[in-house]
Amino acid sequence: MRINNNMSAVITNNKLLGTEGSLSDVMEKLSSGFNINHASDNPSGIAIAGKMQAQIDGLDQASTNGSDGISVLQTAEGALNEVTDMIQRMRELSIQAANGTNSDEEREAIQKEIESLLSEIDRVSQTTEFNKINLLDGSLDCRTYANNVTRIATSNGVPAGIYQLRVDKAAERAVSSTSLTGEYEFDEVFDNTYTEVKTTTHVKTGTFSGGFNFKEFIDTTRWVTTEEDYSDPEKIVTKTTEGDGLGISGSLSINGYPVTFTQGSSGETVYGMLRQACEKGGAVITDFDDPEGIKISSYKYGADAELKIEFSSVEFARALGFYNDGGDEVLDKDEAGTVLPRIADAGEDAVIVLYQNNKDDAGNDVESLFGAQATYKTDGRRVIVSDTKGFEMSFLLDDGFQKDALDPAGNPYDGLVTFNVTDIGSMALQVGANEGQSMKVRIASVSTEFMYIDDVDVTRAEGPEDAMDALEEALSYVTSVRSQLGAYxxxxxxxxxxxxxTEENMTSAISRIEDADMATTMVEYTKLNVLEQAGVSALAQANELPQLALQLLQ
Structure with a gap:
């Protein structure tokens, strides 16, 4: 027996200390709920759990981001619902304006409501926001840059890159102009013979210098009208009147809108009446002092833009300066060559050449991604290029831009239009826990300009019919945008x-790694608690062993 070193006590104490350490660890797991409280508990497990926790936190935020994105789309879609209602209302007003029972004043009242609705659509487009981000003005659409075109719109099926085309012929309006330029003198006699009264009108213009001035042309006209009444064969009554201004009375219609002119009207009056007839007839008139003579053009461009001017007589057309002398033809002729009191003309659509598969039309290498199956259609200056897989690009060509036309400096254009389609501009929603896991959302502009309804006017001739077509297309456009938002x-x-x-499943997975199994841990705790109690008892017994040595000394 040894008394200096009580090995039984030492051994028992060491075991007891180990049990206490294990019991401490178990109690920490029970109190924290974690199976891993220190890196030393499970080095590989804590590394895995750390990465998984980062993913779980990211997935939770990504889910919130997605919900915010839904809120953005719902906000935009709610505004587009109102835009749809406004377009529907304008179409209803256009149908109302098309009815022949409406006077010009009633159509003007209808147009005021249409203009108010157009302004409201633009206001909605400019002010619909989410967290100060404008949604409907096109700022959330992909940017496309190009020269000599406006109103560029591209579908989701247009890949980013460079696209080129050449404008060989610009779209044109239907046009008619007076044939009077520079110094001009007009002298003609018109006879209108009736059963009992013969009327003779002698019309002669004065001579004016400088550039042509329509008002001056009318004001310098001198006319003399003689009426000879033969109703009483024994007494012929002759009456003569004369004056300055429009040579003879007459009427004309521009695209169906009629206006009547009185003999002797001043140049100011005649020009004002022509201007008003053009506005109502869907045409545009140049300034009265245009040196090339006044020009009347259709308001629209393209083959569908017709201009039809009908005069009450050839003589009245000549009195207004519209002539056909075998030179610059203004008035129409029939098959026999007889001059008719009318002008009929149609515009022309733009003609372009697409550079496809990185080749121009001559086979030279260029940078252009239009596919081999790409085609285009034109409506005046508006061009729509389409291809397979949802490819569609639309734009509006600048007026007069074409190959060999002269720029302001007098240099010829090459007619080339280069589009740089980018991925810039769309809203990127972070819908994943890692870099690059985003979803791009594009929202096209819904302004009246991009929907081509900014010039709707039911007061013009054929205006209600044109408005119905334009509003029908705008309705389809808005519906398409809303459909895209719904898909998003x-x-x-x-x-x-x-x-x-995914977050739920990953939380379950990380729980299996770092969460303590309370039942198993409690069993371990009970075992260690018993061992600790046993160790304390054994240590007490071991400490009493040296006392036995005293009995040997008695």
């Missing part, structure tokens, strides 16, 4: 559900 919204709903499910 449905996608985001599925995305958020997927994120939530």
């Amino acid at each position: 919204e449905n996608r985001l709903e599925h995305t958020t559900k997927s994120l939530d499910a």
